[in-house]
Amino acid sequence: MDLKYLILMIAFATIEINVTESRQNDKRRWKSDKSVYSQYVNICDIQDRGSKVHCYCESTKLKTATKADCWVFNGGIAEDDPFWSNFYSQPKIERLTFNVRADGGLTYIPAKVIIRLEKLQYFNIHYANISSVPPFAFTNSSTLREISLPKNKITKLERMSFAHLILLANVSLMENQISELERDVFYMLPNLQRLYLSKNTISVLHEGCFKHLNNLVKLELDSNLLTVVIRENFQGLSNLITLDMRNNKLTMIGDLAFSELWALQELYLDGNEIEFISERGFGGLAQLRKLYLADNKLGTLDAGVLDDFQKLTVLDLRNNNLETLKQETMQSVLENMKSNYALISLDGNKLTCDCRLLWLHKLKNETRSKRVKASLERLSCIMDLKLKTDLGKKKNDIPKNPTSTHDYDNDEFDDDKYDETMQDDTVGNKVEYRKRLLEISTDMLPCHNKLSYEASYSPPTQDEVKYYYSASSNVVAAMTVHISIFVSIAL
Numbered sequence: 001m002d003l004k005y006l007i008l009m010i011a012f013a014t015i016e017i018n019v020t021e022s023r024q025n026d027k028r029r030w031k032s033d034k035s036v037y038s039q040y041v042n043i044c045d046i047q048d049r050g051s052k053v054h055c056y057c058e059s060t061k062l063k064t065a066t067k068a069d070c071w072v073f074n075g076g077i078a079e080d081d082p083f084w085s086n087f088y089s090q091p092k093i094e095r096l097t098f099n100v101r102a103d104g105g106l107t108y109i110p111a112k113v114i115i116r117l118e119k120l121q122y123f124n125i126h127y128a129n130i131s132s133v134p135p136f137a138f139t140n141s142s143t144l145r146e147i148s149l150p151k152n153k154i155t156k157l158e159r160m161s162f163a164h165l166i167l168l169a170n171v172s173l174m175e176n177q178i179s180e181l182e183r184d185v186f187y188m189l190p191n192l193q194r195l196y197l198s199k200n201t202i203s204v205l206h207e208g209c210f211k212h213l214n215n216l217v218k219l220e221l222d223s224n225l226l227t228v229v230i231r232e233n234f235q236g237l238s239n240l241i242t243l244d245m246r247n248n249k250l251t252m253i254g255d256l257a258f259s260e261l262w263a264l265q266e267l268y269l270d271g272n273e274i275e276f277i278s279e280r281g282f283g284g285l286a287q288l289r290k291l292y293l294a295d296n297k298l299g300t301l302d303a304g305v306l307d308d309f310q311k312l313t314v315l316d317l318r319n320n321n322l323e324t325l326k327q328e329t330m331q332s333v334l335e336n337m338k339s340n341y342a343l344i345s346l347d348g349n350k351l352t353c354d355c356r357l358l359w360l361h362k363l364k365n366e367t368r369s370k371r372v373k374a375s376l377e378r379l380s381c382i383m384d385l386k387l388k389t390d391l392g393k394k395k396n397d398i399p400k401n402p403t404s405t406h407d408y409d410n411d412e413f414d415d416d417k418y419d420e421t422m423q424d425d426t427v428g429n430k431v432e433y434r435k436r437l438l439e440i441s442t443d444m445l446p447c448h449n450k451l452s453y454e455a456s457y458s459p460p461t462q463d464e465v466k467y468y469y470s471a472s473s474n475v476v477a478a479m480t481v482h483i484s485i486f487v488s489i490a491l
Contacts, residue, residue: 040089044068052077057090066119067095072128076105084112093117097124104129109137114144121167124148135160148172155179163187172196174220180204187212198244199223211236222246222268229253234260246292247271252278259284266290270316273297279304290314294345297321303328312336319348327359334363342369346379353381355447357437364438380434387446388433394444 041048044057044065052074057065068090077083087093096117100106106128114120120143130152138144145167154176162171162185169191178200186192192213202224210216213236226248234240240261250272258264258281265287274296282288282305289311298320306312312333317325325346327334337344344363351357364376383391 041083041086042089043070043086044090050074051083052081053083057093062089063092065090066092068093069097070099072098072100072105073102076100076102076107079108079110079112084110085116087113087116091117092119094119095122096120097126098128099126100128107131109133111137111139114141115139119143121145122148126151128152130154132156132158133161134158136163137161138165140164142166144168146170149176150174151176153177157181157185159184160187161185162189165189166191168192170194170196173200175199177201180206181209182206183208183211185209189213190215192216194218196220197224201225203227205229205233207232208235210234213237214239216240218242218244220244221248224248226250229257231256231259234258237261239263242266242268244268245272250274252276253281254278255280256283257281261285263287265311268292269296270294271296275299277301277305280308281305283308286310288312292316293320294318295320299323301325301329305329307332309333309336313339313342315343316345317349318345322346322349323352324354324356325351326356330359334359337363337372338367338369340368341371342367343371343375345375347375351379351381351437353383353387353435353437353440353445355445357381358442358445358447360437361442377436377438379437381437381440383433383435384446385433387440387444390444391435391440 042060042062043053043055045060046054053070053072055068055070057068059065096113098106098110106125107130109125109130114123120141123138123144123146125148130149131154133149133154133156135158138147140163142165144165146169147162147165148170150172151174154173155178157173157178159182162168164187166188168189171186171192171194174196175198178197179202181197181202181204183206186195186209189212193215195213195216195218198220199222202221203226205226210219210233216237217239219237219240219242222244223246226245227250229245229250234243237260241263243258243261243264243266246268247270250269251274253269253274253276255278257278258267262284264285267285267288267290270292271294274293275298277298279302282291285308288309291309291312291314294316295318298317299322301317301322303326306315306329309332313336315333315337330337336342360376360379364373367373
């Protein structure tokens, strides 16, 4: 009996000891967890006015903030400053922005912060002085979706600057001082869809610089210093939909310059200095729907330039030096221009009022697009003096009926509707007589058998050369026969 009581007492003692140890372990664990965060300053509740960084969050409670807007003050902060470890106090931050208020206050990408935030998705820095983005600057983050680094005076992107970021979808490097793009700057970014490089000083795109961006759909390179583009610049961009290259220094488009962009739908080339486009310059762009070429220096568009386009519905050629636009040049896309959402813009050119523009009259009548109709109705062309005189005679030939309510002083041939402007040319100043194209009846547009200003742009074909020599030989032979007959008769 005593043995049984002894066993029971030992059992109860053991249970009590285990419960006590368990409680002590829980208490130790709680103290340990608390110490992890208590040793750091809460970055969302910094009381020290002398702190170099102040962050404003939607919540100041430890471990709860998901968004932090931080400002760098007081002369900036070093890369190895212990302050960066305070971001452990808010490990759930998903959106983090640094605004630098001191010149030189931030000269690097704070990787020590990125690596501590395991849920970070959106990372932004503005107004810093980051001269170079080093390799693996973003610590191979598996959560980052967007990186925005505008206005940071960045001049160089090292190879692998953006690498092994599997969820990264958007990158903005706008308004920096980047002068060239080397290969492998963007590496292993399987989900990158948008890349913004506007307003830099980029003059060189190294061959294959976008090679690893197979899923990119939008690329903005506008407002840079690019003077030439070749197909090798765009290797790897087989899914690109929009390419913006406005306001660069391009002077020409060579053969197959964009042929790597098989899926491209929108191409913006406004505001360059393009004088010439090769007949195969847009070769391979079968999916293109919108082409913008306004504010360039195009004097002519050769037949065949638009032949590869099957779906083009928007063509902007405003403010160039075009003297005409022939129907054969537009033939491959002419039907597209009759659709509801089509647009063709030719304002601001030097179009000559002659029969080569007759097709625009027909297009205006056949298109379903209100935008095309409006664009053509305001389109003006330059008349020669003979056409102006003929139009004036036609006006004067209209019989005046004193009882008629029609006001011929406001008729379409009224001299007040001529837009006479002075323009400089290589010879001197001349007056240009302009009139709305659609206000000139089709039978009044001059159409010479051979327009003198076309001759220099129409070299003879090989068949024409052969015909010329063949015809010349026949004439010489005929002349020889006639001379021989004449000599025989004379004798």
